[in-house]
Amino acid sequence: MTETPHPSASPTAQPSSDTLGLGRTSGQRGAEIIAGFRAEKYPTPETLALSRWAGRIVARMFMRMPHSDKAMNYLVARLYGLTELARRALPAQREETVIVELACGLSPRGLYLAREFPDVQVIEIDLPDVVRDKQKRLEQARNLTLPPNIRWLAADLGVTSLDDILENQQVDVVIAEGLTPYFTNAEVIRMANHIRNSLKPGGSFVCDLPWDEGPGGEGQQVAGLFSRQAGLYKCKLKNEAEARQLLADAGYESIELYRPAQMAETLKLAQPVIEYSFFAWGRKAPQQAAAPADVTPPA
Numbered sequence: 001m002t003e004t005p006h007p008s009a010s011p012t013a014q015p016s017s018d019t020l021g022l023g024r025t026s027g028q029r030g031a032e033i034i035a036g037f038r039a040e041k042y043p044t045p046e047t048l049a050l051s052r053w054a055g056r057i058v059a060r061m062f063m064r065m066p067h068s069d070k071a072m073n074y075l076v077a078r079l080y081g082l083t084e085l086a087r088r089a090l091p092a093q094r095e096e097t098v099i100v101e102l103a104c105g106l107s108p109r110g111l112y113l114a115r116e117f118p119d120v121q122v123i124e125i126d127l128p129d130v131v132r133d134k135q136k137r138l139e140q141a142r143n144l145t146l147p148p149n150i151r152w153l154a155a156d157l158g159v160t161s162l163d164d165i166l167e168n169q170q171v172d173v174v175i176a177e178g179l180t181p182y183f184t185n186a187e188v189i190r191m192a193n194h195i196r197n198s199l200k201p202g203g204s205f206v207c208d209l210p211w212d213e214g215p216g217g218e219g220q221q222v223a224g225l226f227s228r229q230a231g232l233y234k235c236k237l238k239n240e241a242e243a244r245q246l247l248a249d250a251g252y253e254s255i256e257l258y259r260p261a262q263m264a265e266t267l268k269l270a271q272p273v274i275e276y277s278f279f280a281w282g283r284k285a286p287q288q289a290a291a292p293a294d295v296t297p298p299a
């Protein structure tokens, strides 16, 4: 059964025309197309279980377009690049460590991280329709065993703050892949600031930030067609300085940005890659050390 969206639901959570049979909201359609790409390019038990035929067929259509190889390589670099940043962001002491993935869609990352770090709790969040489909597909997959340390929550992140979704629980790492483009720069700042509230001191936010004027503008054609199915892209950053400023405005203390091609090279992934976003890692300030007590020097 599908739920009726909240009256002030985000545009990506509102039912809209579904000419290709991918899902009733643009959020759902975006998740389905990307899952289709992954299953076509890397057919594994996880990517196959998480995708459907409609998504794979649309993905094949995209794969015939000019520059599509570079766009596909970008998606691979984004998946593994952000995973790598999340891995680096994990604290050395893993007891009670929690990773949250926002807008998880039909990505297999949560499963991979939960298996790689059995002592870490993984929480995935997305719109209700997407979470319901994901759980159903995983339950029905005969050749997959779900790790016990992963769970799912359904919410519209444009309406409900992460604090409320997590009932004020503070977590170590929050990942968001492919979410920021759907919000304006001001909305992304607000969302990243809310995310910061849900981080433990020293916790990390890892995401992609759209690079509007990436070299050559070659992503525009594929992105144009994709966003017609998957929802309007709003966040636009001209350069690294603007991306850095956005996270600084959201209250992050230490900010690192990586370019997709640089990340693909580091991780030995397929190249060339469309430089379509910055892979960003913002850290919340660590716990302030207690102010030293006044010490009276010995006489």
Ligand SMILES: C[S@@+](CC[C@H](N)C(=O)[O-])C[C@H]1O[C@@H](n2cnc3c(N)ncnc32)[C@H](O)[C@@H]1O
Pocket: 010, 012, 013, 026, 027, 028, 030, 031, 034, 035, 102, 103, 104, 105, 106, 107, 125, 126, 127, 130, 155, 156, 157, 158, 159, 176, 177, 178, 179, 182, 230
């Ligand atoms: C482009 S897809 C990316 C999915 C996944 N991260 C991946 O890389 O495969 C964007 C995701 O954002 C989710 N999304 C869009 N708007 C959202 C919102 N307001 N609240 C929660 N999730 C949202 C969609 O449902 C979709 O799963």
